[in-house]
Amino acid sequence: MSPRSKRPQGRPDAGRIASHLAVMAAVAVVMGVLVACLAIPFAGLVGVAAKDVSKGMVNLPESLEAKDLSQKTRIYDVNGNLIASLYDQNRINVPLGSISRPMVKAIVAIEDYRFYDHGALDIRGTIRAFVTNQANGGAVQGGSSITQQMVKQTLLYQAETEEERAAATEETYARKIRELRYAVAFEKNHTKDWILERYLNIAYFGDGAFGVQSAARHFFSKNAKDLNMLEAATLAGLVKNPVGYDPIDNPERAEARRNVVLERMAQLGILTEKKAERLKGRPIEETLKIETSPNGCQQSRAPFFCDYVVNWLLKDPVLGDTPKERRRTLNNGGLTINTTIDLGMQKAADDAVADGVNQTDQAIGGMAMVEPGTGDVRALAQSRPMGKNKKAGETYLNYTVPKKYGDANGFQAGSTFKLFVLASAINQGIPLSTSINSPQQIHLDDDEFETCDGPYAGDGMGWDVANSTGAGTFNLYTGTQDSVNTFFAQLETQTGMCEPLELAKAMGVNVPPAQQVPSWILGVSDSNPLEMAQAYATFAARGLHCDPRPVTQVLDSSGQPLKDFSSQCEQVMPGATADAVNDILRGVMEGGFGAPLAIDKPSAGKTGTTNSNMAVWFVGYTPELATASMVAGANEFGEWVTLNGQTVGGSYISSAFGSTVAGPIWGQAMAAVSPMLDDTDFQAPPGDEIAGVLTTVPDVTSQTVEAAVQQIEAAGFVAADGGQVDSEVAAGSVAYTSPEAGTQLSSGDTVTYYSSTGTVPKSGNGGKGKGRGKGRG
Incomplete structure (x- = not known):
């Protein structure tokens, strides 16, 4: 050191003296503000920062509204199993009483050990931090009470603009003073327990876990009320630097920080030095039991059902006046959504569809299960999984539900629409035994079909309809079981188009006006598995139609009912008419196209095949469950193609039919769910009400x-x-x-x-021969 640089020992230089004087002056100013409890504007801080603080204090309200914290929404199946969570922040609020005492003691010990003894500000800690900060270049750190930290977190959480977010995190004394003013108000208006509870619920613990409950679930797979001392010390250490101390990515730093917390707790007498040393010796990796919390429907066990639930609720004003408000409520409202899905049935549907159609096939398989009499949706499955990788066959389109809930247009449903004409015929009193000669091909003029407004006025060309199942004379039983096109075309001339179309609409199948032509009964309108399953469930419920219902109840974040969703049902046909339809369709399962698909419960069903075999269907049901199975041709460009000549599910299809392609998928799924169903039989149609049974x-x-x-x-x-x-x-x-x-x-x-007569006949024929009677033989 040069002589010029030497200074007399024991005498501080002028610069150091000035620095210390400045610090002391600043502390005095701050203390003056504190003494005044921040009730009036102040001035006197040296420099521009002081002016900014004074100006900011004038504009500050006296208190800060603590808005409800966002919480994740949970969706449950019919048996109370969690199937999905929705959230912007992974948080579950819990009261202080549901947080373990070790956790409470650990967070207070490391963050603000005098929390219950001081007011909004720990003056000793603040002065100590203030002096330390000035001596180290003026960085603002340390010294904040739990109340102040809670204020900072609240300001950051409630910030709606980039400017507000920046103001909530800026490293200035102006921010500290603002926080302190709000902290004073919180201490005045709330108890210490309320403040600590909000702090533990709002704090970020890292790796996506907001609040102590979500952190406990994420890092230790347990609830906050069950955290032990070692786990509590780990979490308490994370709040200072959730990223840097992340026990998954930085286990060594996390362990060191945990041990600091344990040492502090020992210093304060919360646990003994001996116990602290023993706990510090436990590797942090051994204490972790990571539990993931998937967000959204894609990772759900029932992704497309979950997607349907979300879109269904987004149309309900109970969650908000606009779709945006409803989305915010779903993702942040901490709702409990109880649904109708049965995961056992869902698995059966998933397995059957996956076995029948591979996700990369030039085809889409879909299935829906609906409970008759309630409309409860028990399962939705499709062959293409949820995702954005088109090469892997993934899609976000939900092909199992109507377009307004899944964005997919649907597929022509083929001969499954014939049932609307069949039911109308029965309802009009046309005997089931009515015979109609049905040739292979027939021409019918437009005016042979009656609409609600009179004879159908088409293009004058009429309708040329042909069979794919052969010609002959058929009645309502055999014509339906063989699905004879020319039979139904002629039956439609007897029923008219008006009543069948109105019945279809009442059963949840709305045919667009442009498609209300005579050939509509061959399923020229687009439909989807859910629509067809709920329609056929009407027959199983003896004419009682129920709208599909995916949700039974929504609870708010406090567990109080927000809305109960009751079944929306209406009797759309006499029970006897439905009984007759059931009687006819069970013949499909007992001797018709559905015979190979029969299960060990009474069942009924109908096939459907569209022109060019681009889509095939099988819709079948028991009295307990209606299921629609569908396979439609679709290439990688999203264009509809024929199933003929395709390899689907590993099997080559020369010519696709509902009974041979969609039917086996239905049969596999229904055989799996059959043990879950009651042994209920269909009611026989009453002959005195239904002619020709x-x-x-x-x-x-x-x-x-x-x-x-x-x-x-x-x-x-x-x-x-x-x-x-x-x-x-x-x-x-x-x-x-x-x-x-x-x-x-x-x-x-x-x-x-x-x-x-009681007399044994001599001829031994039991008296059954002609003229054997003694009376009116």
Whole structure:
């Protein structure tokens, strides 16, 4: 050191003296402000910063509104299992009483150990930090009470502009003074416990976890109320630097910081030195049990059902006046959304669709399950998973629901639409036994079809319709079970177009006006699995149509009901009409196209195939569940293509049909869910209400005449007395009927019974020969 640089020992130089004097003066000014409790503007701080502070204080309100903290919304299945979370910040608010005492002690010890002893400001700590900061170049750090930290977090959380966010984090004394003024107001208006509770709920603990409850779940897979001393020390250490002390990315730094907290707790007598040393020896990696908290529907176990729920609720004003407000409520409102999905049924649907259609196939598979009588949506599945990787077959389009909920246009539903004409025919009293000659091809003029406004006025060309299932004479049973196009075209001329279209609309299938042409019954309108499942559920519920319902209840963040969603149902056809449709469609499963798909429960179903085999369907149901299965051709460009000649699900398709492509997917899913369903049978259609019901002649042999007549008439037949015949049956009892037991007849047909004389016939034929009776034979 040169002589010029040497200074006399024991005497501070003028610069150091001036610096210390400046610090002391500034502290005096700050203390003056504190003494005044920030109630009036002040001046006197040296330099521009002091003027800025004074100006800012004039404009500050006396208190700061603490708005509700955002919380994540949770979506649950029908059994209370979590299926998805929605949030902007991963936070679950909890009361102070639901936070473990070790956690409370740890955060107070390391952040503000005199929190319960001082007011808004720990004066000793602030002066110490102030002096230290000035001596180290003026950086603003340390000295903040928990109340001040809570104020800073609140200002940052509630900032709506970049300027407000910058003001909440700027390293200036002006910010400190602003925070202090608000802290004084909080201390005046709230208890210490309230302040600490809000602080623990608003604080960021790193790795996306906001608030102590989410942090406890994320880092230790437990609730905040169950945190032990070691876990509490870890979390308490994170709030100072959540990124730098992240125990996942920086375990060594996190462990060192945790041990600082433990040492501090030992210094304060919260735990013994011996226990602190023992806890410090535990590697932090051994204490972690990471639990992820997926955000949004993509990572849900039922992504497209979740997406449907979100879009469905976004249209409900209970969550806000505008879609933007509703979205904010969904993502920040801490809602509990109870839904109708059954994860067991969802898995069955997912497995069946995935087995039937690969995600990269030139096809899309979709399925929906709906409960009759409630409209509860039990499952939605599609072959293309949720995502943006088109090469991997991913998509964000939800093909299983109407366009307004999933952005997809849907697919032509084919012959599944024929049921609207069938039900209308039955409702109009057309006997089920009505026979119609149905050639392979037929031409029908436009004016043969009646609309609600009179004869259909088409282009004058009429309708040339052809069969894909053969020609013949069919009744309502066989014409439906064989899905004969020319049969239904002619049946539509009898029912007219008006009632079937209105019935379709009442059952949730709205045919656009431009597509209300005679051929609409062949499914030329676009539909989707959910729409068809809820429509067919109407038959299973004996004519009671219920709108699809994905949500039963929404609770607010405090657990109070925000809205209950009851089933929206309406009887759209007589129960007897639905019973007759069910009776016809169960024949599809027992001997028609659906026979190979039959499950161990009574079931009914209908196939659907569109022109050029671009989409195929199978919609089937039991009394407990309606399920629609669909496969549609679609290339990588999103263009619809024929399924013919495609390899789908690993199998080559030469010619696609509903029964052979969509049907097996339905069968696999329904076989899996069958054990979950009750053993309920369809109700037989009453012959006295539905003309032409095909009913089995009951076996009344050996019954009394009175009992036999009752049973015959209960089956819908007219009972006629055929007189007496010799028979081994006891005298006076019924010997036999004609037609014999087991014969299929239409309702209203006559069944003749013959009573026994009790005499064994000599011919041994039981008296069934012509002229054997002694009475009116």
